[in-house]
Amino acid sequence: MNDVAQIAPVITIDGPTASGKGTVASLIAQALGWSTLDSGAIYRLTALAVLNHQVPPDDALAVAQIAEHLDVSFHVNGVTLEGQEVSSLIRQEHVGNLASRLAPNPALRAALLARQRAFRRLPGLVADGRDMGTIVFPDADLKIFLVADVLARAERRYKQLIDKGISANLEDLLADMRERDRRDIDRSVAPLVAAQGAHTIDSSKLTIDQTVQTILSLYRT
Template identity: 35%
Template sequence: MDNISIALDGPAGAGKSTIAKIIAKRKNLTYIDTGAMYRAIALKILREGIDIDKEESIQKVLSASSIDLEGNDIFLDGQLVTEEIRTPKVNNFVSHVARIPLVRMKMVELQRSIAANKNVIMDGRDIGTYVIPNATYKFYLTASIEERAKRRFIELRDKGFDTTIEIVKEEIKNRDKIDIEREFAPLRKAEDAIEIDTTGKSIEDVVEEILNYMK
């Protein structure tokens, strides 16, 4: 029997990771948090003060890094970084790192190797278009910029970060622009993906909508 794979794409704040985790639990799938993988590399580059325009430096970082996913936790070189990769500093830097072709090729290689042997749900920006284009199911989650900014603001506030909804909104706009305009595997909806606008919907509403499509 072929493995089941679910691709969940969409912009920042659309609810992808939260919904993916719930579906993974209900359907007994392996959840691959691709965003966390890029965040982990971005964190390492920030820590080491590496110039992202220098290809040789980026290659060295990729060659000397290990990224492991265990449940909802992510480990960078053996160190738990689940919380640290969600800071505003990493939020504002990750799209710059994720658009580097060397980084994307390395991450996609890891993601595909996991998906090849397991039943998976994977969320990101280019899952259905590039990472696993032959996914069993493809969904594209979106929401208004106001809704996405509100969600991210609440998330950051609850973690104790001092920011405003206006600042978060601008940060999301910038991330959208970088993700959409990057040359290599940009953010876009796959032609065969089902689009779901999550604006004004509860997490449970969206989960049920996706599960109903899968039936």
């Protein structure tokens, strides 16, 4: 890591799926004039590439090679994978579920670590995911662990999908979310856990703006 990267401030926001991490991270970055890292998108992109290339998900080395050579470009309007716009594709539930299954792969995580740390540059970075504060940026200036009741999260995800015109079943989403939480918490590699020194915020009954303002206040003080 170069000297500039070392002094660039970082705010990490970790938490379970659909806790609002991405939206909150984007709004905080906008308020501070910083860049963002959606680490979940990188894992989803890997999952989509695995599907596209018909790589067996249980082939750890093959999956890691896919990640290492991921042809990805992030731009203002979304993200492309191997030249194809995939912003909506990577948000589909089956892609997210596969990403969760692939995430414990140590070789995959190692392949993606340097790619994630490269996002750290001035004036600053807001990074959201599962292990941003524990593994990727352990020296972050502020670490947030954003949680919410699983039913509230399932209802949020249901509304997101319906608003996008994607059919969804709340009970299925709730079951999938509980299973994904279990996988994320129980995995032996980089499990979902609050980083040392992290501030835990329960957003179940908070608006997005209230959550954002709480985190900005913590950073500024």
